[in-house]
Amino acid sequence: MKKFLSFGQDVNANVGTGGMKTKSEAATQSLMLCDEAKKNEILEAMAQSLLANKEDILNANLIDLEKAMVSDVMKDRLKLNDQRLNDMVQGILDVVKLSDPTGKILNERTLENGLVIQKVSVPLGFIAIIYESRPNVTSDAATLCIKSGNTCILRIGKEAWNSVNAIVQALQEGIEQCGVNPNIVQLIQDTTHQSANELMEGVAYIDLLIPRGGKNLISRCIEHAKVPCIQTGTSICHIYVDDEVNQDMTIKIIENAKYSRPSVCNAEEVLLVNSKVANDSLPKLKKQLDTYPVELRLDDRAQKSLMEQKL
Structure with a gap:
């Protein structure tokens, strides 16, 4: 597997906007020549390359896990295994099935x-994505950008750098096998705050900045970015139980949303139940969730519904 060199070595320290301009323009032109069939060919090659380089990726992830000084929850987000890597591959193949949005x-x-x-949908151009220690986001981001005709540059937190570097190298190998400029997906080698700041200030180089992470990261990007920036969500995921839904199915959905993988940012955190079905559904839900280490924190009305059922 070849070593991917940062464009930051072309001009300036860290990101190096001069090098960014040269590489992104050449890569964008390469992608512009790809029709829907070619883009899907690229994505399929990326998926196969991930599988072919599975051992290297998992070994790189072990290095990150050994070095990471983070909580168990964060380590779970950082961790890769066969199943999670297979899910990344399947995620790419699922996008292949989607129609071309351009x-x-x-x-x-x-x-x-x-x-x-005519008003016609076209690619945005060169997209920068800043995200934290979630290696699987790498293939998601690259895949969606390529499908929509956009080149991308990725900036990961230091805890996941070895994992993401291995993933990007594998993706680039797949791209290159299709005769396309592998720099349609790039990774910043510098994980300091300075590299993120340069992306935020990359006017005339970055067409769109997408931060994906916690509240602090998103707030920092929104406050300091001089380029167009999408304000993404910061978790606090709600489920609402209506009075007309299938209650048994509802309990299964809540169980899955809360406990299938509690560490992810889209795990359920707030449950709102229609008062017409609270007396019936809350006891059933509590009985099911009691089999897991899940704590229900109830308001007065919900607590009353449970107490009345016990009586």
């Missing part, structure tokens, strides 16, 4: 002089 006519009108004006 080149679609969204709106069309004809002026009195016969001039036809």
Whole structure:
């Protein structure tokens, strides 16, 4: 597996906007020549390359896990294994099945002089994605960018750098096998705050910045970014139980959302239950969740519903 060198070595320290400009332009032009079939070919090659380099990726992840000075929850987010790597591969293949979002006519009108004006979906360009210690996000981000015709540059936290570097190298190998510039997916080698700051300030180089992580990361990007930035969510996931839904199915959904993998950012945290079904559903839910180390923190009305059922 070849060593991927940061464009930060071209010009300037860290990110190096001069090198970024050169590499991103060449990569973007390479991707612009790809039709839907070619993009899907690239994605399938990326998926196969992940499988082919599974051992290298998992070994790199072990290095990160040994070095990481983080909580058990964060280590679970950082950890890769055969199943999680297979899920990453399947995620890429699932995107292959989706229709191409580019080149679609969204709106069309004809002026009195016969001039036809169309609104057509096109790629955004060069997308920077800053995320924390979740290696699996790497393939998700790269896949969605390529499917939508965008080149991307990724910036990961230091805890997951070895894992992500191995993943990006594997993705690039798959891309290159298709005769396409592998720099349509790039990884910043510098994990200091300075590299993130340069991405936030990369006017004329970065077309869109997407932060994916905790509240502090997102707030920092929103406050300091000089480039267009998407404000993503910061967890606090709710489930609402309506009075007309299938209660048995509801309990299964809540059980899965809360305990299938509690460490992820989209695990359920708040449950709202319609008062018409609270007396029936809450005791059933508590009985099911009591089999797990899950603590129910109830408001007065919910507590009363449980107590009345016990009586």
